Every structure is written in C-alpha cells, then in structure tokens.
Amino acid sequence: xxxxxxxxxxxxxxxxxxxxxxxxxxxxxKTGENLSDSDAQIVDVRGKLLFPGFIDAHxxxxxxxxxxxxxxxxxxxxxxxxxxxxxxVIDFATQYHGESLNEAFAHWLTKAKDKSSCDYGFHMAISxxxxxxxxxxxxxxxxxxxxxxxxxxxxxxxxxxxxxxQILKRLKEVGGITGVHCENSGVIKxxxxxxxxxxxxxxxxxxxxxxxxxxxxxxxxxxxxxELADSPIIVVHLTSKAGYEEALKARNRxxxxxxxxxxxxxxxxxxxxxxxxxxxxxxxxxxxxxxVEDRDCLWAALAEDQIQTVSTDHCSFNxxxxxMGENDFTKIPGGMxxxxxxxxxxxxxxxxxxxxxxxxxxxxxSENPAKLYGAYPCKGRIAVGGDADIVVFDPNASGVISAKxxxxxxxxxxxxxxETLGRVEQVYLRGLKVVDEHQVVLxxxxxxxxxxxxxx
Numbered sequence: 001x002x003x004x005x006x007x008x009x010x011x012x013x014x015x016x017x018x019x020x021x022x023x024x025x026x027x028x029x030k031t032g033e034n035l036s037d038s039d040a041q042i043v044d045v046r047g048k049l050l051f052p053g054f055i056d057a058h059x060x061x062x063x064x065x066x067x068x069x070x071x072x073x074x075x076x077x078x079x080x081x082x083x084x085x086x087x088x089v090i091d092f093a094t095q096y097h098g099e100s101l102n103e104a105f106a107h108w109l110t111k112a113k114d115k116s117s118c119d120y121g122f123h124m125a126i127s128x129x130x131x132x133x134x135x136x137x138x139x140x141x142x143x144x145x146x147x148x149x150x151x152x153x154x155x156x157x158x159x160x161x162x163x164x165x166q167i168l169k170r171l172k173e174v175g176g177i178t179g180v181h182c183e184n185s186g187v188i189k190x191x192x193x194x195x196x197x198x199x200x201x202x203x204x205x206x207x208x209x210x211x212x213x214x215x216x217x218x219x220x221x222x223x224x225x226x227e228l229a230d231s232p233i234i235v236v237h238l239t240s241k242a243g244y245e246e247a248l249k250a251r252n253r254x255x256x257x258x259x260x261x262x263x264x265x266x267x268x269x270x271x272x273x274x275x276x277x278x279x280x281x282x283x284x285x286x287x288x289x290x291x292v293e294d295r296d297c298l299w300a301a302l303a304e305d306q307i308q309t310v311s312t313d314h315c316s317f318n319x320x321x322x323x324m325g326e327n328d329f330t331k332i333p334g335g336m337x338x339x340x341x342x343x344x345x346x347x348x349x350x351x352x353x354x355x356x357x358x359x360x361x362x363x364x365x366s367e368n369p370a371k372l373y374g375a376y377p378c379k380g381r382i383a384v385g386g387d388a389d390i391v392v393f394d395p396n397a398s399g400v401i402s403a404k405x406x407x408x409x410x411x412x413x414x415x416x417x418x419e420t421l422g423r424v425e426q427v428y429l430r431g432l433k434v435v436d437e438h439q440v441v442l443x444x445x446x447x448x449x450x451x452x453x454x455x456x
Contacts, residue, residue: 001025002039003431007046008392010382011358013367021050023388026430030384045392048425049358052366052382053087053389056339057123057373058179058236058260058311061091062111066333067324071316071409078117078446080340080407082435085365085391085424086118088449089339090373092149093122094157101126101136105145109448116446118429119389121373123179125149126167127157134170141174144450146374148178149236152218153185153286161225168229175453177372179234179260182218182243183210183287192330203280206329207270207288215287216242223250223257232256232454234372237313239265239287241297248306258372258456259307261298263338263345264414266310269295281322282412284332285313299355302364308372308456310346310364312338318411337408341401341415343391347422374451388431397423407440 003023010019010031020035021028059081062073072080074091081089093108095101101124112120124145126133140146148171151158159167164180171178191209195201219235223246226233235247238261247257264285269292272283283289301307315335325332343365350356356364370380378387399420403413427435434442 002037002041004035004037004040004042005045005050005390005392006035006042007044008048008050010050011362012381013359013363016049016358021382021390023428023431026388028382028384028386028388031382047394047396049393049395050382051085051362051391051393052380053391053427053429054085054343054365055088055090055369055375055379056081056086056311056314056342057090057309057369058262058313059089059091059339060313060315060335063092063094063315066331068317068321068333070335071318071321072314072337074112074115074120076407076409077314077339078120079440079443080337081118082427082429082440083407083424083438084340085343085393085427086339087389087427087429088119088121088375088379090121090123090147092125093145094125095127097128097156099128101133101140105140105143112446113448114444117434117440117443118446119449120446121145121375121449121451123147123149125151125157126159129159129163129167137170137174137176141176146176146451146453148176149181150178151181152222153181153183153188158185161221164222165225165229168226168231172229172231177232177234177454179236180222181237182215182222182235184214184218187214187217201328203277203284203329203332204273206284206332207273210286210288212240212242212290212294215240216246219243219246223247223255227253227255232258234258234260236260237262237265237287238298238307239290240294244297244301259301260309260311261307262311262313263342264289264336266295266298267345267349268414277326278319278323281319281326281332282336282414284322284325284329284334285336286334302350302356302360305360308364308368310342311369312342314339316408316410336414337410340407343424344420344422345415345418348420352421368456371456372454374453374455375449376455388428390428391424392426393422394425395422397421399423
C-alpha cells in the first residue's frame with residue numbers, strides 16, 4: 001500500500017522545504033517536489049508542516065510510586081502521546097530491589113505489549129548493583145535497551161556514589177549511556193526535617209526543601225564522577241540556571257554532557273505553589289518548578305543549542321491521588337501529565353514567539369532524541385529508508401488547553417487555559433494513519449523499539 005503526502009512543508013533539523021513524501025507499507029520510499037505515483041492514495045497536506053514523528057524519551061506510564069499507581073498506563077498514555085504527535089516513547093523499566101535486570105525488563109514489557117498505540121522502548125532504571133547485575137548489562141544491550149537511568153534521590157531506587165562510578169565504568173565498556181536524576185538526597189531530607197520541626201506541612205514548602213542548590217550540587221558531583229569514569233552523561237529534566245552552569249563547566253573540561261528539559265520548566269514557575277489548596281497540589285513535581293529567571297535561562301540555552309532534548313517526564317495523577325498530601329507536602333505524589341501538550345506548547349511559546357526555530361523544534365523533539373537514544377536513522381527524520389512516522393501539523397489552527405478535552409486519564413490540566421497555536425491533524429506510525437482530524441483512529445499498533453548505541 002502506498003500513500004503520497006502532497007503539498008506540505010517538510011521540516012528537518014536543517015531546514016524546511018516544500019516536498020512531497022511517498023510511503024510504501026512502513027517505510028518512506030521517496031521525497032521531493034511534484035511527486036506522482038498512480039498506485040498511491042493521495043493525501044492533500046497543502047499548508048501543513050510535516051515533522052518526523054516526535055519522540056518522548058521521558059515518560060512514566062503505569063508506574064507504582066508514592067503508595068499509588070500513575071493515572072496513565074500504556075493504553076491511555078500512548079493514546080495521548082499520538083494526539084500530541086509523539087510516535088515513540090521511551091519509558092523507564094524500573095528494577096526494584098531484589099530483581100534482576102532481565103526480570104525488570106520482562107515485567108515492563110508485559111505492561112506495554114499489545115497495549116501501546118505508539119512505538120515504545122525502555123531505559124533500564126538500576127536500583128540494585130552487584131556483579132550479577134553488571135553481567136546483565138550486556139543482556140540489556142543485546143535486547144535493544146541501550147540507555148539506563150540512575151537516581152541520586154528516592155530511597156527505594158537511588159544508588160550511591162561508589163555504585164554510580166562502577167555503573168558508568170561498566171556502561172562505557174558496552175557503549176551504553178545513562179540519564180541521571182540529580183538531587184542531593186541527604187540535604188533534601190535535612191531540609192524536610194527542618195520544615196516539619198516548625199510545623200510547616202503546606203505545599204508552599206515543597207520547593208524550599210528541594211532548592212536549586214540540591215540540583216546543582218548533585219550535578220557537579222555526578223559530572224566529576226563521570227569525568228573519572230570517562231563516561232558520557234545525560235542530565236534529565238534540567239530545571240535551574242545553577243545546574244546549567246555546572247553542565248557548561250563540565251563541557252569546558254572536555255566532557256560529553258547531554259541535557260534534557262521539560263515544558264513545565266519552560267512555562268511554569270514556583271509561584272504556583274502559593275495557590276490555595278487543592279490548586280497548588282497539581283504542580284508538585286520533582287525537581288520542583290523554579291523562578292522565572294531559571295525559565296529564561298533554559299529558553300536561552302535552547303536557542304543556543306545547548307540543550308539537546310525536550311521531553312515531558314509525564315507522570316500523571318488525578319486529584320484524588322494528589323490529595324493524599326493535602327496535609328503533608330511530602331506525601332503528594334510528584335508528577336504531572338504532558339505528553340499530549342509538548343509539541344503544541346513548544347511551537348506556540350517557542351517557535352511562534354521567536355525563541356527557537358522550526359528546525360530546532362525538529363531537532364529537540366525528533367532528531368536529537370533519535371540519535372541520543374539509538375533510534376536513528378529509522379526514527380527522527382523524514383528520509384528515504386526511514387520509518388514512515390510522520391506528523392501532519394496545521395500551523396494555522398488555534399486552541400485552548402482544557403481538562404475537558406484532553407486524552408489523559410486525569411481530571412485536571414496543569415496548562416489549563418493556555419492558548420495554543422498549531423495542532424496535530426494527522427499522525428502516521430510506520431505508514432499507518434493512527435490519527436486523523438486530531439482523533440485517534442487506530443489503537444494498539446505500537447511495537448517494541450530495539451535500539452542501537454547512541455550516536456549524537
């Protein structure tokens with residue numbers, strides 16, 4: 001079966017050109033001007049932008065955390081992803097204490113298989129480390145899990161400095177790469193104790209117990225360890241100017257440091273924690289929202305191509321779950337939804353406001369994550385031989401984000417009332433039309449993505 005997308009503007013990491021795209025089965029077989037094929041179904045995409053399918057490399061679907069389970073599983077989360085133009089998610093297969101990596105991988109594969117409507121891969125989150133686990137790293141690489149996750153906080157999953165060094169050394173041997181959640185766990189605990197001693201349990205104290213210093217210190221410590229291990233590093237969900245400066249210092253030393261941030265750190269700020277209950281609960285995430293000057297720093301870094309990816313850290317809860325912590329901010333499940341809104345927010349408040357360009361948007365959402373996480377050249381580009389993952393984006397549409405119209409399995413929208421420009425009209429996943437007129441028309445067609453080693 002052939003499909004010919006005619007009259008659109010093809011966006012790549014290098015520019016934007018008027019080009020047609022010919023698809024046969026799962027692949028792109030030709031791009032160029034004024035293409036024709038008598039056997040192809042013609043789709044008129046005049047006036048539309050054609051992006052490579054977006055990749056969200058930071059989602060948490062069906063995650064057991066904080067005494068509950070995230071509101072979105074792979075069924076609802078992947079459906080929302082498609083509506084946002086995301087054709088591939090890379091979620092976190094979490095190894096819980098006592099599990100082998102192979103057991104953890106099998107567990108998470110079961111959660112996604114035959115349920116996901118977009119393609120999916122996994123980062124392996126390591127919480128136990130010993131000789132047997134070290135041997136299993138090669139198993140993961142062989143199965144296409146080539147990226148890993150480490151936490152420097154959260155008692156149930158964090159690893160210590162010795163283990164970080166050993167893991168990084170091992171990953172260097174096999175060509176893997178790791179993303180790290182950087183916060184100083186001990187200092188956070190001390191700050192929480194200080195607040196509780198004074199009877200301060202309100203939401204407004206959440207950011208005060210996880211200030212920018214705990215991110216910056218953890219980043220500095222991580223990057224020095226990575227320097228000794230001679231290993232590349234991804235810092236996930238960067239939030240602060242101070243943290244960004246630590247990354248620049250490491251780069252100036254000659255280290256490979258890749259940075260990810262998220263829409264919430266670009267568009268929201270910590271004043272939201274001052275809202276009355278239950279509104280303030282919606283915005284409790286970790287690391288927390290920062291000041292406006294941190295936001296400005298991150299936008300400037302995006303404009304200068306110093307940040308490689310914008311993911312979502314999609315970790316959704318409904319208000320009943322958030323209310324678990326209405327009397328104690330440490331019991332609020334941390335996280336918010338985002339996978340449906342990421343692209344339109346970046347287009348509206350990035351491209352349309354002149355903060356970034358269309359090619360930069362393509363690099364941040366498609367090309368860079370594909371390269372960084374070993375999915376390129378099959379993913380991340382519209383080019384001959386690549387998977388036919390294509391987003392047909394209407395730049396002239398407008399809308400307003402609302403919980404009433406979102407696809408998330410949540411009863412609130414963190415970006416409620418945000419006006420948007422542009423809309424995902426159609427999405428093709430490996431040649432199959434899965435979204436049409438901004439409605440999901442085909443579900444549960446996602447496949448596990450076996451990835452190679454990073455190439456960015």
